[in-house]
Amino acid sequence: GIGAATLTFTAMFIYIFVHGDHNDSGDFSHAIVEAFIIAITIIVVAIPEGLPLAVTISLAYSTRKMYDEGNLVRVLAACET
Numbered sequence: 001g002i003g004a005a006t007l008t009f010t011a012m013f014i015y016i017f018v019h020g021d022h023n024d025s026g027d028f029s030h031a032i033v034e035a036f037i038i039a040i041t042i043i044v045v046a047i048p049e050g051l052p053l054a055v056t057i058s059l060a061y062s063t064r065k066m067y068d069e070g071n072l073v074r075v076l077a078a079c080e081t
Helices: 002-019 025-068
Strands: none
Touching: 002 025
C-alpha cells in the first residue's frame, strides 16, 4: 500500500511538474496537495485489504507452533491470544 502510494505520488508529481502551468503558484501547490491526498487515499484503502491475510497467516503459524509442541488444536480461531 505504501509503495503504491509513493509510486503514485511520484508519478503525479513528475506529471504535474512537466505538464503543469508554472505561472500561477497556487495551481501548482493545489495540484501537489491533490496528489498527496490521492496517495493518502491509496494507503487508507490498501491497508485494510491486507489485514485479514495477516491475521490468517499469524493464526496458521500459531496453530502449527502449538501442534509442534503437542497441544491439541481443534479450531484455528482458538489461537488468537
